[in-house]
Amino acid sequence: MEFYEVINKRRSIRQFEDREIPRDVLERILDAGLKAPSSNHQRKWELVTLTDKSIIRDLAALIRPYPCRIQEPRTPQQEMFKIAYPRQRSMVEESACVILPYFKQKYAFDNPKNDYGLMDYGAAWALVENLLLAATAESLGSVVHIPVKKEPEQIKTFMKIPDGYYLPALVILGYPAKDALLPAQVKATVENRVHWNKW
Numbered sequence: 001m002e003f004y005e006v007i008n009k010r011r012s013i014r015q016f017e018d019r020e021i022p023r024d025v026l027e028r029i030l031d032a033g034l035k036a037p038s039s040n041h042q043r044k045w046e047l048v049t050l051t052d053k054s055i056i057r058d059l060a061a062l063i064r065p066y067p068c069r070i071q072e073p074r075t076p077q078q079e080m081f082k083i084a085y086p087r088q089r090s091m092v093e094e095s096a097c098v099i100l101p102y103f104k105q106k107y108a109f110d111n112p113k114n115d116y117g118l119m120d121y122g123a124a125w126a127l128v129e130n131l132l133l134a135a136t137a138e139s140l141g142s143v144v145h146i147p148v149k150k151e152p153e154q155i156k157t158f159m160k161i162p163d164g165y166y167l168p169a170l171v172i173l174g175y176p177a178k179d180a181l182l183p184a185q186v187k188a189t190v191e192n193r194v195h196w197n198k199w
């Protein structure tokens, strides 16, 4: 798939077919993730990649769907909330693969010695975006879930992750369900969001 077609096609998909992803496809996607730019030229990433449905289901049990009272959405954002909030667990359960892209960081975010702030976190997100784009190029659906509240610790314990590693997002992959719900996209264009040479 041509690069700009990939960019234009990528959407967050939260409903998946019950279908495995071939190993070679996953390896290409993982390789694309690992080619991302990294702070300090280090690439201190470890991609825990789950394809075993029983492990994926146990992981999903740790994720809580968000409450959402929106019945009749009035904006694309509300539409997204209505689609996304109740599916935080089911989108993991239905997926064929969950990638946990752990990154190493010397000091925790809240440690005063962490002089380099979000550098390692930023690099981890470059990796995440590469995974999402590569998945799109492979005709897969993808979405991220940001672990919240107790989820980061619970996932870390469940997966026996060593100390010093942090998780920016769960990257969830699968073949899109035929009727997968999508909110209207918010229009951010060169015309309405770009400021040439001054604000």
Ligand SMILES: Cc1cc2nc3c(=O)[nH]c(=O)nc-3n(C[C@H](O)[C@H](O)[C@H](O)COP(=O)(O)O)c2cc1C
Pocket: 010, 011, 012, 013, 014, 080, 084, 088, 143, 144, 145, 146, 147, 185
């Ligand atoms: C930093 C970040 C965090 C996100 N967290 C979640 C999440 O926890 N759960 C979810 O379903 N989608 C999550 N998303 C996906 C967004 O909802 C989605 O990208 C947005 O609605 C735009 O839709 P699109 O991806 O189809 O263009 C996240 C996206 C980003 C960039």
